Amino acid sequence: MTAADPMVDPLAEPVAATVASLMPRARAELTELVAFRSVADPAVFPRSECEAAAAWVADALRAEGFTDVALLDTPDGSQSVYGHLPGPAGAPTVLLYAHYDVQPPLDVAAWDSPPFELTERNGRWYGRGAADCKGGFIMHLLALRALKANGGVPVGVKVIVEGSEEQGTGGLERYVEEHPELLTADAIVIGDTGNFRAGLPTVTSTLRGMTMLRVQVDTLAGNLHSGQFGGAAPDALAALIRVLDSLRAEDGSTTVDGLAADAAWDGLQYDEEEFRRDARVLDGVGLIGSGTVADRLWARPAVTVIGIDCPPCVGATPSVQASARAQVSLRVPPGQDAAEATKLLTAHLQAHAPWGARVTVEQVGQGQPFQADVASPAYRAMGEALRAAYPGREMQAAGMGGSIPLCNTLAALYPEAEMLLIGLSEPEAQIHAVNESVSPDELERMSVAEALFLLHYARSRQD
Numbered sequence: 001m002t003a004a005d006p007m008v009d010p011l012a013e014p015v016a017a018t019v020a021s022l023m024p025r026a027r028a029e030l031t032e033l034v035a036f037r038s039v040a041d042p043a044v045f046p047r048s049e050c051e052a053a054a055a056w057v058a059d060a061l062r063a064e065g066f067t068d069v070a071l072l073d074t075p076d077g078s079q080s081v082y083g084h085l086p087g088p089a090g091a092p093t094v095l096l097y098a099h100y101d102v103q104p105p106l107d108v109a110a111w112d113s114p115p116f117e118l119t120e121r122n123g124r125w126y127g128r129g130a131a132d133c134k135g136g137f138i139m140h141l142l143a144l145r146a147l148k149a150n151g152g153v154p155v156g157v158k159v160i161v162e163g164s165e166e167q168g169t170g171g172l173e174r175y176v177e178e179h180p181e182l183l184t185a186d187a188i189v190i191g192d193t194g195n196f197r198a199g200l201p202t203v204t205s206t207l208r209g210m211t212m213l214r215v216q217v218d219t220l221a222g223n224l225h226s227g228q229f230g231g232a233a234p235d236a237l238a239a240l241i242r243v244l245d246s247l248r249a250e251d252g253s254t255t256v257d258g259l260a261a262d263a264a265w266d267g268l269q270y271d272e273e274e275f276r277r278d279a280r281v282l283d284g285v286g287l288i289g290s291g292t293v294a295d296r297l298w299a300r301p302a303v304t305v306i307g308i309d310c311p312p313c314v315g316a317t318p319s320v321q322a323s324a325r326a327q328v329s330l331r332v333p334p335g336q337d338a339a340e341a342t343k344l345l346t347a348h349l350q351a352h353a354p355w356g357a358r359v360t361v362e363q364v365g366q367g368q369p370f371q372a373d374v375a376s377p378a379y380r381a382m383g384e385a386l387r388a389a390y391p392g393r394e395m396q397a398a399g400m401g402g403s404i405p406l407c408n409t410l411a412a413l414y415p416e417a418e419m420l421l422i423g424l425s426e427p428e429a430q431i432h433a434v435n436e437s438v439s440p441d442e443l444e445r446m447s448v449a450e451a452l453f454l455l456h457y458a459r460s461r462q463d
Contacts, residue, residue, distance in 0.1 A: 009452055011150055012388040016448045018146040023444055026138050027125065030438075031118040032056065033100070033134045034127040040078050040101040040164040050078065050163055053100045057081040057137060057161045064144060066159065076171030078164035082182065085144070087156030092461045094454060095158045095185035095417075097406065098136035098192060099165035102129035103432045110434040123439070124428070130438040131424040132431035136191035137161055139424065142447035147454060154458035158185055162406065165192070168212055168365030173409040180413050187378045187418045187457060188410055189450065193400050194425030196268060197278075198439050201386035201449065202396045203379065204421035205267070206298060209332040209369035210403040211342040214362045215349045217243065220322035230320050237310050237321040239357040244326060246352040247303045252288025254303045256330070257348045259341060261301055263333060265294035268398045278427035298399025301341065302331040327364065331401055334369040342366055367405025377460050378418035385452035389445045420453075422446060 036053035037045040054071055058081050061069045066083030074080055078101070087093065105115035105128050113119035118127040129135070140159060147153045160183060162172045176183055193204040219234040249255045270293040281287065289296040296302070309325040311317070328349070332341045346361045353359045373379070374397045383395040400421070411419060424438050424446060425431045 009384070009388055009455065011455060012448075012452060014150050015146045015451050016389070018149045019142050019444055019447045019451070022142055022145055023440060026142055026443065027118070027440070029060070029141070030125065030130065030135060030138050033137070034118045034129055035116050036100075037116050038101050038129070038163075039104050040167045041104070044104050047077075050101060054079040054081050054161075054163055057100055058083070060141060061159060064141065072175055074164070074171030074175040076164055076167070076169040076174075078162075078167075078169070078171045080163050080172045080175065081159075081161040083159045085153060085157040085159075087153060091155045091458055092186035093156035093158060093184070094457065095160065095183055095188045096140045097160050097162070097188065097190045098140060099133045099162035100129070100137065101163050101166050102132070102134070103166050106434055112435055115434075115436075124437040125440055126435055126437040128436055130436055131194065131429035132436065133165070133192045133423065135424045135438045135443055139191055139443060139447045139450060142443070143450035143454065146447065146451045153454065155454050158183060165404065165406070168210060168367055168403070168405060170365070170367075170405060173406055176406075176409055176413065183410065184414060185417050186461070187420065188414070189453070190404060190407060190419065190421045191423050191450075192404055192425070193421045193423040194429065195442065196396055196398045196426070198426045198428055198442055199390065199393070200396060201390045201393050202398050203372075203374065203382060204400045205372050205374050205397040206334045206399040207370040207404055207407060207421070208298070208302070208334070208399075208401050209336075209338040209341075209367050209405070209408075210365070211330045211332065211338050211345060211363070212365040213328050213330075213342070213345060213349070214325060214364055215240070215243065215328060216323065216325040216360045216362075217353060218323045218358045218360070219355070220320065223319040223322050226318045226320050233320045234355045234357060235320050236357065237324040239354050240308070240324040240326055242354045243349055243352050243359070244305050244328070246348070247328070248288070251290055253290055254301050254330075256301065256303065256341070256345050257351065258344045259301055260336070262291075263295065263299040263335065265292065265299040265399060268294070268396050270294045270297065294399070297401045299333050301333060301336065302401065303345075304329045304331075331403065332369050334371040336369065338366050338368045367403045368408040370404070370407040370411065372419055372421065376418045378420055378457055381456035381460050382420050382422070382449070382453050384456050385449045388452050389449035422450070
């Protein structure tokens with residue numbers, strides 16, 4: 001890592017040097033944290049894995065001098081970890097957010113190294129959650145340690161580390177709504193996004209919301225022999241395929257009846273060839289949708305079929321299927337209401353079932369989209385911090401196609417608080433996919449940036 005620019009802040013150089021010296025410890029800690037198989041779904045891994053990860057986070061906060069450290073039992077059955085580090089008298093309070101729960105590893109055989117063993121390869125650290133978002137918690141720790149070593153933390157700090165963000169089940173949101181005093185802060189740093197690309201300092205200005213539905217199609221009382229009944233008996237799997245196909249236009253654009261899908265993104269653009277490389281699109285395969293890549297990712301709704309329950313090819317019998325089920329995710333851009341989008345998607349799924357097939361729709365999760373005020377004082381302070389951590393680079397603002405449902409809850413509860421979104425999930429991190437990784441250089445630079453932001457923000461509140 002290139003040293004921070006000392007012309008931006010006299011503490012930039014010593015903070016950067018401290019973070020650099022702490023990187024071996026950071027790797028060791030991230031190794032321990034990644035080892036917990038903390039998938040917040042008891043059907044995938046036992047709840048004890050999440051509980052162990054939460055306990056590790058709580059112990060780490062206590063070791064840093066946090067008071068009131070608590071494991072919060074949230075309404076969806078998960079645990080979130082809270083801690084408070086008091087600041088100097090009259091100093092503002094900053095809330096730092098991350099989550100310790102992770103996506104399932106998917107096809108373990110497709111990983112080049114075990115998903116829950118942090119492994120260094122080609123200058124990156126591989127492991128599930130390395131970037132999303134266990135690395136985000138380590139980033140917070142590094143920033144605070146660097147400040148302690150260089151005069152102290154100039155603000156009061158609250159930390160909340162969620163246990164079910166990836167599930168979208170809303171446990172922490174409901175808990176905070178019931179305890180609104182818990183996370184009050186002047187500024188909020190969400191450490192769960194990432195730079196537009198490695199080396200380009202980026203804040204996230206918008207998040208798409210989401211709704212998650214399970215749709216089941218039933219046509220028969222039971223499976224039937226395809227030779228004896230096929231050709232006349234209504235096939236539930238075929239009906240489900242028809243329903244799912246109705247969610248896309250010929251060019252692949254999302255088409256949900258009544259849901260607008262033509263907005264444009266006015267901001268940082270995403271070159272199509274760069275996107276093809278980042279997304280690892282196969283040669284000869286086209287992108288889907290219309291408009292710019294940024295339009296499609298950040299300004300428009302996007303539907304994805306994320307799972308189908310039907311017989312696997314291995315062991316399949318020649319049968320007409322009586323029932324079939326799919327899980328459908330719909331990303332909802334700022335300017336649209338996730339609850340209304342849920343109603344429209346539900347109605348669409350029911351309306352497009354062929355042959356009078358019976359359709360049952362169950363809502364699994366939902367979160368509203370989010371839009372930040374990037375002209376606020378906190379963003380100016382972050383711009384100065386990122387300029388120091390990435391010499392010669394100016395802060396950029398980009399959208400993010402993913403969802404962090406807590407953001408809207410916090411914005412509603414604390415409308416005066418400024419909210420910033422940063423993190424480690426740049427495109428090479430391949431979050432949610434096999435071989436997820438984090439760039440240690442990004443971890444180091446973003447930790448420096450967060451530490452300097454806290455310094456600059458504290459000064460801005462004194463002016």
